[in-house]
Amino acid sequence: MSGGAQPLPGTGALAVATRRLRRHPAALAGLALLALVLLPVLAAPLLSLPDPALTDPARRMLPPLAIGHLLGTDHLGRDLLARLLWGARTSIAVGALATLTAAAVGSVLGLAAAWGGRRLDGLLMRGVDVLMAFPYLLLALAIVAALGPGLANAMLAIAVANVPFFARAVRGTVLDIRHCDYIAAARLAGHGEPRIVLREVLPNLAPTLLLLMTTTLGWMVLETAGLSFLGLGAQPPAADLGSMLGEGREFLTTYPLVAVLPGLLILLLVVSINLLGDGLRDVLDPRWSPRRSFSAPAPADARLQSQLEGGASLLAVQDLGVRFAGAAGPVPAVAGVSFRLNAGECVAVVGESGCGKTLTALSLLGLLPEGASQVGSVRLAGRELMALDGAALRDLRGRRIAYVPQEPLTALDPLFRVGVQMDETLRAHGAGPAYTAAELIRMVGLDGVPGLMRRYPHEFSGGQRQRVAIALALAHGPDLLIADEATTALDVTVQREILALLRRLCDEQARALLFVSHDLALVAELCERVLVMYAGRIVEDAPAAALLHRPAHPYSAALLGATPELGRPDKPLAVLAGEPPAPGERVDGCRFAPRCPRAQRECRAVEPALDALGEHRLVRCLFPIQEAS
């Protein structure tokens, strides 16, 4: 299943769906409740209950547990339990019939709209729009008004009022199915349209339709009961739960049970149907992701003894790990990450997407997504950030450490003008900001953009938005700027401008920059040092120039080989086969070994440590590429 609007899985997935359903507590509760309610209702003819229509004025309004009447009698002396069970049968039957009718008619209309060409589609959908302009209860009322009161008419009215809903939903699903590969395949195979609809579309539509019907059945039962309650549905002596409630209303003060019980039964029915419907939706929804069943303890990394020059580092990260909560224990996404960053230094973190770069960056700010937790040590100017509480961490964010995101369109709040977001950022910390708004705008080169502060983020170009985001990040003059793929979403010329801006801003204020990217060539221009990450680990830590010319880790070399170079269009690109292991996937030995052209038997036995190679380089490889080669 890849991306896009996928129709629900076909009947082939039934076994999977059943298994998922069994693990869904809400759906199970709904099913159990429904069974509990339905069992006596369905068994009503078998139970030796009194005739629900038999009146006995002498024995009216008997309390529950009266002899011969388990729940007592109503205002006419009829047995309440018998009336409830028989009434519920009617309510359910009418609701189900209305659902089936609405689904059938709606499916035909929706199918016709989706398959029958643009003009038919336009005509049908205009009609649906008009019908949906009604509050649908009013539509049902108007229909009953025209047809006259009665259970059949009420059923018909409710069904008709819900046809537009089904038509629209079915049309949407069929349009999705239409664009699927198997339809194209069926066409290529020369099958006719009717066959395609019957054999390909309908089976794939079925789960969606089933889901729609389950989720609307509750409504239908409620609406039928409502019409009967108003006296427009079941006519005496026939009774459904709604009409019982309507009759009981007159005796609300003297004998409330007659009105309360039918309503309670309606509530129970509808709640259990809705619970089941919710569960079914979760189970059949393609976005429902299976739980990860694999989990392996992360191989312990050898502790890094920093071979780099000592001195007071601005940022010292030690054994940083990020884990996601999984069904079978935590799943490590980042493990054993250690590095240092000096004041004014520009360091890049590179790797394929999914290698843990962004998680590493976010964990420095304590801003991991929900479900993720971090371990290890992060020290900023000697202060342990992992030990700080929320308020202290918040005080650091934006003031000492700032963050420039990948996609500023989603990173700036789309609902607020830039001026508002600038203003709140400047006020975010007790101490005044380092710069005024005007200074910031000049620093990022946005002075001269008319009406800047009054505009919304979507009214800027990508480059301008990124400049705004940088201005916001700089407001309090942070010591460390983390740029997370900050230029990836921009086109090449704008990319260069933003890079130059970042470099200048960091040089001028001796500000440290952690630049996260997947583009090695880009990084080499900007940064002094590069950390290469693979599958949640740092595999190489080297000066940019050295890495670019003589990569030591096979993965660095592969990454470099896959990077196009400006001015060298003839350079053959080496594509790395395979995919990195998923977080938590068990890999024996080196995690790159399965894709590594240099892998030996030893590589699959034990995961190598991040060891020094020469004076300025750390590499996690048993057989690093040596200089001579």
Add this chain to the structure above:
Amino acid sequence: MSGYIAKRLLLLVPVLLGVSLVVFAVMSLVPGDPALAILGPYATPERLADLRATLHLDQPWPLRWLGWLGGLLHGDMGRSVSLERPVADAVFERLGPTLLLAGAALLLGALLGLAAGLVAALRHNRATDRLVTLAVLLGISLPPFWLGLLLILLFGVWLGWLPVSGMATAWLVGTDAAPAVMWLDVLRHLLLPSLSLALVAAGVIGRIGRGAALDVLAADHIRLCRARGLSERRILLVHVLKGVLARVMPVIGLQAGFVLGGAVYIETIFQWPGLGRLLVDAIAARDLLLVQGGVLVLATAYVMVNLAADLAQHALDRRTAAA
């Protein structure tokens, strides 16, 4: 902005035309003789013919629809047979109370639903979240007419705290009590009926609101607000709330359909002098012109509320301008 409003108002015309056509068609395509249904089986042929002429039943229904539309342009919706007065007078006299009831229910439902959704999302996957989710499910599954009866029983009959019938206390009407006293009295009468509808609407709004709040809380820009060092309070009350409101606004508009339709039940139960009760009576009396007028006015109100909700969403989120 004003151009957008004008465009949307203009788009209302075909929708309302369609609505009236549907109402008319439904009413007219029914088998049987409405005149006979109104006057009963013992009516003399003269009286039947008379009534048919008055109702223009001798004409084909598309012609009657055009005639009816023509009258509508002058505010004439025909004459109600059962009330023996102009339909427009009867309908607009009852519109105010219905709008008051539906408006109060929608406001209450939106507030409750938003609060529930936000709380659940903030306590995602914890006990509070599950509790709210369960309450929301109950709200969605509640029959509003039953809820109304329960509220009457509890607050009216057993506790005796609140009035359960009508819109004003009888002996206050017509006296020269201060307007504040009058309004307070109406508010007391309004509480239970509007609550009966609001709890159900709150269920739907709460369910959508929870999803919206989860989306917004997980959005990049909220994480960026934190990265900029904004306080949690400001993030929640300004950024998250506005984002959730913008997403939930169309659902609130759709719930207007539920409260306006549900008013039919609630007005019947609480003897509320509104349009819904008028409709039920009109249906019982087979007074088709009255039903047509009432349904058209309620549908118009619904369409207008939806327009207002769309405009509110546009004001909250300017990216929706092109819609």
